Amino acid sequence: MNWYYVEAGAQRGPVTDAELAELVRTGHVTGHTLVWRDGMSNWRPYHEQIILSPPPTGHPLRPEPAAVAPPPGSVACCECGNFFSPDELVRYGDQSVCALCKPRFVQRFAGGAPAGEPAGEPMDEAALLAREYRVDIGGCFERAWKLFTAQPGTVVGATALVIVVFVGCWLLSEGIGRVVPFAGAVLPMFFTGPLMGGLMWFFLLLARGESAGVGDAFAGFGQRFGQLVLASVVQGSATALCTLPLGLMLEKVGFTAELLRQHKLPQLTPESALMLVGLGLFTTAVVTCLNTLWTFSLTLVLDKRMSFWPAMELSRKLVSKRFWMTLLFVFVANVLFSMGLLACCVGLFVTIPLHFAMRVHLYDDNFRDLKPPPD
Numbered sequence: 001m002n003w004y005y006v007e008a009g010a011q012r013g014p015v016t017d018a019e020l021a022e023l024v025r026t027g028h029v030t031g032h033t034l035v036w037r038d039g040m041s042n043w044r045p046y047h048e049q050i051i052l053s054p055p056p057t058g059h060p061l062r063p064e065p066a067a068v069a070p071p072p073g074s075v076a077c078c079e080c081g082n083f084f085s086p087d088e089l090v091r092y093g094d095q096s097v098c099a100l101c102k103p104r105f106v107q108r109f110a111g112g113a114p115a116g117e118p119a120g121e122p123m124d125e126a127a128l129l130a131r132e133y134r135v136d137i138g139g140c141f142e143r144a145w146k147l148f149t150a151q152p153g154t155v156v157g158a159t160a161l162v163i164v165v166f167v168g169c170w171l172l173s174e175g176i177g178r179v180v181p182f183a184g185a186v187l188p189m190f191f192t193g194p195l196m197g198g199l200m201w202f203f204l205l206l207a208r209g210e211s212a213g214v215g216d217a218f219a220g221f222g223q224r225f226g227q228l229v230l231a232s233v234v235q236g237s238a239t240a241l242c243t244l245p246l247g248l249m250l251e252k253v254g255f256t257a258e259l260l261r262q263h264k265l266p267q268l269t270p271e272s273a274l275m276l277v278g279l280g281l282f283t284t285a286v287v288t289c290l291n292t293l294w295t296f297s298l299t300l301v302l303d304k305r306m307s308f309w310p311a312m313e314l315s316r317k318l319v320s321k322r323f324w325m326t327l328l329f330v331f332v333a334n335v336l337f338s339m340g341l342l343a344c345c346v347g348l349f350v351t352i353p354l355h356f357a358m359r360v361h362l363y364d365d366n367f368r369d370l371k372p373p374p375d
Contacts, residue, residue, distance in 0.1 A: 006034040006043070006252050027123070027130030031369065079223050082176045096105050122371035125314055133318055135325040137332055144357030147206050148350070155206070155353045158217040161353070165218075166191070185240065193232025194220030197298035203305060203353070204360040208368075226337060227301045231308035235294055246283045249276060292327050299363050304372045316368065332360050 002014035007028065015023065021030040024046070075086050075096050089096040123131075148155055177184025198220035199294040205212035220228050253272045268276070293316040300311035318328045323344045335353040340348030 001036060003028055004036045004133055005046075016061050025127055027127040030123075030131055036292045046373050068182070123369050124371055128367070129314075129317055129321075133321045135322055135329050135362065136365065140329070140358045140361040140365075141332075141336075141354070143361050144354045144370050146202070147357045148353050151206070153201075154212070154214070155357075156349045158202055158212075158214045159199065159353050159356070160349060161214060162195055162217050163348075169195075171222070189233045189236040190229050192236070192300060193230075194218075194225055195226035196220075197224070197228045197231075197302050199356055200360055201302045203356045204299060204364065207357065207360045207364055209233075220298075224305070225301050227306075227308045227311075228298060231297050231301060231312060232295075234308065234312065235290070235297070238290055242286045242290070243283055246279050249279050288327070288330075289323075292323065292330050295319065295326065295330060295359070296312070296363055296367065299360065300367065303363075306373060310373070329358075329362060 002016065003020045004011055004013035005020070005023070006012070020029065020035075029035070029046055032045045035046045036043045047352075075089055084095075170188060173187035174184050176187060193220075198216070198218045201219045202212050202214075203218040205216055222254070253268055253276060294312050296315035296318070297308070297312045300306045300314060301308060306313070306314070333355050336351050336353075336358070341353035
């Protein structure tokens with residue numbers, strides 16, 4: 001059976017069942033791509049397509065031009081796929097929806113779903129990497145704010161509890177580090193990943209309109225604990241290696257722990273100061289790039305039940321497609337995080353939830369349709 005599909009506003013085809021399956025596999029046809037074949041009353045998103053009986057004998061497989069080609073100037077509804085004149089549609093961002101579909105569209109969008117993007121068919125990594133990677137900073141912030149205002153008590157309570165546990169673990173590791181060399185640097189790797197991953201999971205459930213309790217914020221200490229720890233150890237070790245040259249340089253020019261405890265600074269030559277600033281900027285840039293590339297790792301481990309290294313690799317591959325936009329997203333989210341300090345730290349109980357909610361919306365916009373690996 002021959003299929004036709006819409007790409008970049010133009011009709012493509014015909015393609016066979018096998019060719020359509022290949023287009024789906026490579027990401028050229030997604031869950032919301034409009035498709036048509038003989039026997040269908042109108043164009044429909046691929047995820048809604050229904051298996052139809054073969055066409056009657058002698059009926060042409062190729063659709064008549066009037067049935068396929070939309071009227072000049074018409075626009076397709078992003079929900080039902082039918083074509084209308086522009087004045088019969090309501091615009092939401094870059095999407096258009098007809099009057100009949102508007103209630104369903106608004107309800108789905110209010111629940112946190114990306115505008116105009118119905119849930120598609122489960123796809124593998126190749127198809128996910130082949131399709132568009134979307135970074136919508138304003139949209140993610142808007143949905144994060146709606147999530148926060150919908151149930152602020154639960155959100156603030158879970159966030160505050162995780163922060164208290166994190167600070168307590170950090171203080172304990174610092175205390176052990178005074179007795180056991182390097183313990184203060186190593187021990188945080190064993191609780192940072194599970195705690196941050198669990199908090200991301202809590203916000204992801206809320207972003208998807210599912211119920212979430214405080215216990216979900218500590219889901220990182222369940223079955224995925226080992227993989228979250230490994231992801232945290234690898235990322236922490238990479239960061240430590242990147243900062244090692246800077247540490248050696250600081251020691252060389254006289255920035256010792258004893259001197260800093262005395263609130264004194266060493267005398268630096270102009271050359272040493274310039275080298276120190278340059279190395280510091282370079283180290284900051286490298287660490288920031290690594291953290292940006294791996295920004296989805298912990299959430300993939302919990303949500304898609306991936307092992308730590310495949311999760312880190314998939315995050316890196318997707319972010320690499322639009323690295324600078326992702327870096328800007330992370331920068332904005334981190335600035336938002338830091339703004340809570342301006343209100344004597346009380347504002348952190350607003351800005352930290354917004355920070356995590358923005359990140360999970362970015363994740364869900366791009367990974368919701370990813371098929372988990374087989375057990």
